[in-house]
Amino acid sequence: MKNFLNGALIALMASTGMVGNVQAEYPERPITIIEPWPPGDVDDQLVRVIAEEFTKQTGVPAKVVNRPGGYGVEGAQSVLTSAADGYTVGNFLIDIPTSYIVQGITPFGREDMEVVGLNMNFPFILAAKKDAPYNNLAELAEYAKNNPVKLAHFGFETIPAQQTFEAARQLGFKFSTETGYDATDCTTLANGDADVMNSTVGLVLACKDDIKIIAAYTEKPISVFPEAPLLRDQITGPTFSLWSGLFVPKGTPQDVKDKLAAIAERAMMSEQAKQIAATSGAEVYWQGSAEAQARIDKDFEAVKDLFSKMKK
Known part of the structure; x- marks a missing residue:
């Protein structure tokens, strides 16, 4: 009887995904943050602060990989074709989720990405x-x-x-x-x-x-x-704050995005980030996903208008 009950319990656990599919707490292995531009600029400096904070908070290494090419498209594509598990994160500037998609020059669309949060405006x-x-x-x-x-x-x-x-x-x-x-x-x-x-x-x-x-x-x-x-x-019409932030592939678990956001926000409040802002003139902050997405949506429509003028 005891063996029967044990077998039934194991079968029940297997059918509900409780056996053989137990998810380890994120992160269980190193993560990679893709910077789609050459090293040295302020966004590159700030994302390295985020990577350091990630390692400090989790004990798991985070490395920044510069992958320039195609004015940011190559690096973005490498992020958006990776698994939606939080182990590959992109540091995207405004053009990647807006102007490039408006022009139809990317192999990806808005539906392929999710914003974790925005962290800076370029000087x-x-x-x-x-x-x-x-x-x-x-x-x-x-x-x-x-x-x-x-x-x-x-x-x-x-x-x-x-x-x-x-x-x-x-x-x-x-x-x-x-x-x-x-x-x-x-x-x-x-x-x-x-x-x-x-x-x-x-x-x-x-x-x-x-x-x-x-x-x-x-x-x-x-x-x-x-x-x-x-x-x-000096001109009429809208101008744009040229922001940058963290993005992940569509479908990344919410708890993973929440952990990334909490670490990035902490990093942007650090003395190291403040020093980079003071030296470079960048505006450094943290804007969470909901507010960031609303901002992206608004900028997307304004960017469409800007590029339509240039085609006339």
């Missing part, structure tokens, strides 16, 4: 050499009407590049050439590859005293360049 800029004969977009437009001006950017398909083209359209000029790079930095201007370039403060700190900011693509003045004119004050 994005349009920079020129210190001795350039213009200090803002209006002066650049006047100069460009009679002189060639070469633009470097992070890819024609990116929001900062399209906002720059929209500014040129509104102010009545065209760039003589425009070239996309996986990253632009001090050498891009110093080598004469471009006269003006889209970049971030984190990539130009080494030549901070040798450049000037023509426009800051931020909602507030950048702490590192407080006098830089804001893009939103």
